[in-house]
Amino acid sequence: MSTLSRSGGPVAVAPANRPRAFDTNLHRRPDYWILAAVLSLSLIGVIMVYSATYAQALTADTNPATFALKHVQSLLTALVGLVIFTVVPYPFWRRLSVPAMGGTLLLLLVVLFGPAGISPSINGAHRWLYIGPFNLQPSELCKLVLVLYLADWLSQKGQKVRDLTYGLIPFGVVMGVIAFLVIRQPDMGTTLVLVAIGVAIFFIAGAHMIHFLGSMVLGGFVFYLLMFTASYRNDRLATFLDPDSDPLGAGYHIAQSRMALGSGGLFGQGLGAGRQKFGWLPEQFTDTIFAILGQEWGFIGALVLLGLFGLLIWRGTRAALRARDSYGTLLAVGITAWIGVQALVNIGSVSGAIPFTGITLPFISYGGTSLAVTLAGIGLLLNISRYGVAPQRVRRARAEATPTGATRRRSLLRLRRRVAAREETRT
Numbered sequence: 480m481s482t483l484s485r486s487g488g489p490v491a492v493a494p495a496n497r498p499r500a501f502d503t504n505l506h507r508r509p510d511y512w513i514l515a516a517v518l519s520l521s522l523i524g525v526i527m528v529y530s531a532t533y534a535q536a537l538t539a540d541t542n543p544a545t546f547a548l549k550h551v552q553s554l555l556t557a558l559v560g561l562v563i564f565t566v567v568p569y570p571f572w573r574r575l576s577v578p579a580m581g582g583t584l585l586l587l588l589v590v591l592f593g594p595a596g597i598s599p600s601i602n603g604a605h606r607w608l609y610i611g612p613f614n615l616q617p618s619e620l621c622k623l624v625l626v627l628y629l630a631d632w633l634s635q636k637g638q639k640v641r642d643l644t645y646g647l648i649p650f651g652v653v654m655g656v657i658a659f660l661v662i663r664q665p666d667m668g669t670t671l672v673l674v675a676i677g678v679a680i681f682f683i684a685g686a687h688m689i690h691f692l693g694s695m696v697l698g699g700f701v702f703y704l705l706m707f708t709a710s711y712r713n714d715r716l717a718t719f720l721d722p723d724s725d726p727l728g729a730g731y732h733i734a735q736s737r738m739a740l741g742s743g744g745l746f747g748q749g750l751g752a753g754r755q756k757f758g759w760l761p762e763q764f765t766d767t768i769f770a771i772l773g774q775e776w777g778f779i780g781a782l783v784l785l786g787l788f789g790l791l792i793w794r795g796t797r798a799a800l801r802a803r804d805s806y807g808t809l810l811a812v813g814i815t816a817w818i819g820v821q822a823l824v825n826i827g828s829v830s831g832a833i834p835f836t837g838i839t840l841p842f843i844s845y846g847g848t849s850l851a852v853t854l855a856g857i858g859l860l861l862n863i864s865r866y867g868v869a870p871q872r873v874r875r876a877r878a879e880a881t882p883t884g885a886t887r888r889r890s891l892l893r894l895r896r897r898v899a900a901r902e903e904t905r906t
Contacts, residue, residue, distance in 0.1 A: 509565060510798060510864035516791040517561075517857050520842035523772075523784065525551055528845045530751050531764040531771045538758075546764065546845060553847040557854040564858025568866065569807060572859070576627040583624045586617035587660040606664050616848040618661050618669045623852045625657065625676055626813035626859075633684035634806040641687040647694060650681055665709060668828075668838030672821045674698065679816035680809050683799075706834075719834040732767070735760040736829045739770040740781075747777030764845045766837045769829045784843075785826075792819045795860055801867035811863045814856045 529547035536545045564572075590598050590605050598605050608615045633640055633650075640646040654677045662670045678698075682691060706712045714729040726734040739755040742748065753774040756763045763771055773781045795815030802808040818841050825840040827833040839849050 506568075506866050508865065509861040510794050513791060513794045513798070513857065513861055513864065516787045516794070517842065517854070520784075520787050520791075521554055521854075523787075524843040525554065526750070527768055527772050527843055528764055530753070530775060531756050531768055532845070533751075534757050535764075550845050550850075553850050556847075557851040560851055561854040561858040561861075564855050565861045565865070567862070569810060569859055569862045572627055573631040573806060576624070576631040579624045580628040583617060583621050584656070584660070586615070587621065587657075590617055591660065591663055604664055604666065606666060614847075618664065618666055618673075619848045619852050621657065621661065622669075622673060622676065622817055623856050625673060626680070626810060626817065626856065629653075629677060629680045630806055630809035630813055633680060634804070634809055636684070638685065640681070640684045641690075643687070643690060646686065647690045650677070651694060653677075662705065666837075667705070667712065668824055668836035671702075671824060671836065672817060672838065675820040676813050676817045680813045683812045684805075684809060712834075715834045715836075719831070722831055732761055733828075733831055733835050736767050736770040737831055739767075739774040740830060743774040743777040743781075745778050747773070747775045747780055750775050762837070765839055766825070766844070767829050768844050769826055769840050772843070788819070788822045788841075791815075794864075795819075798860055798864040798867060802863050803866055803868055807863045807866070811860055814860050817856065818853065 525547060528550045529544060532546035533543035536543045542548075586608065590608060593608070597610065598608055601607065606616055606618060608617060629650075636645065654674060657673055658670050661673060678695070706716050718725065718730040718733060722730055722733060722737070724730060735755055739753065739760060742754075748754075753771050755774060756771050760767055760770060769781075769784075772784065776783075792815055795811055795818070799808050799811035799815065802811055821838060821841055824833070824836055825838050825844075828835045828838070839846055841853050842850070
């Protein structure tokens with residue numbers, strides 16, 4: 480497509496939905512604050528996995544560090560992925576978003592309808608695929624793929640994202656299919672995180688506020704109904720409303736979590752000295768590892784952990800604001816929302832602030848797929864900060880677009896100085 484310039488010659492004009500050329504030579508250092516927060520959280524995760532699992536390993540008459548060593552192995556493998564996603568320019572991954580989404584949907588279908596040898600039922604849920612010596616949790620992989628897919632798709636729509644036909648309805652269909660496949664496993668916690676990722680990206684992409692608010696009300700109503708479609712969800716809701724109603728039955732898990740957190744006090748009982756991990760607290764090194772941390776590190780340790788997540792969310796938001804293009808902005812928003820919401824859901828569940836939902840704490844809980852996928856997302860976030868706009872350019876653009884009172888005063892002062900200089904010249 481072309482148009483005529485003032486001199487009469489043709490000037491190429493790219494279509495609105497075509498990505499602009501990305502100059503990979505214009506890059507800076509990645510945001511080391513993000514890297515420092517993630518490495519600190521990962522180190523805390525290794526320490527807490529060992530502390531939360533050595534008793535279980537001794538009971539099984541194995542090396543006390545068995546689980547911790549496996550976790551370190553998963554961490555080292557995940558760090559390789561982090562480096563790859565940090566080094567390879569992030570626009571490269573947008574061309575893989577569509578086939579990656581297709582493959583992820585296929586894996587989610589295999590989880591639900593595959594043979595028991597590949598997708599066994601564990602505690603009444605189908606969430607894992609076992610292929611030879613490898614195992615994979617497709618719902619965890621779906622978080623990263625969803626961010627890549629939605630960022631690519633919505634960044635190309637431009638203003639069409641505000642249209643009901645081209646924006647909200649296709650977005651609702653995509654999110655509805657993914658949410659249906661994940662909640663059928665069943666996995667309510669991961670479904671909440673996936674929906675939060677989609678909502679954050681769709682909102683920042685420029686969603687029509689009336690459509691957005693209407694879809695939020697409808698989505699909230701659907702989740703409210705889902706709470707009553709399974710007996711275990713209904714029990715969790717009843718336990719949340721009255722935590723002390725059945726401490727040895729439906730409320731056992733949250734009762735033990737609260738006991739661990741409450742007994743930690745201000746400074747904790749000391750690393751390794753927590754008692755709830757000795758057969759009392761279920762899932763003590765995955766879903767409820769924060770309770771063990773609170774018991775052993777106390778309120779101060781929990782605050783440090785929350786501060787590291789807060790630092791990561793702040794710097795992720797900063798990377799989104801300084802991204803070079805809309806695709807990078809939506810990517811950074813999706814990754815930041817993903818990690819922030821998942822951490823809040825896990826901590827809120829363990830502390831009893833929200834109904835209990837089984838979901839891992841990013842970088843801290845034991846796991847392979849979750850850790851690898853999360854660190855790959857952090858690699859993308861570092862990559863976006865690496866190719867971001869320089870701070871001086873950001874401040875200049877903001878001052879030109881929306882001048883503040885201070886900017887106006889400085890401009891007026893410069894104008895007065897020029898006038899005074901002219902008057903002196905004339906005299």
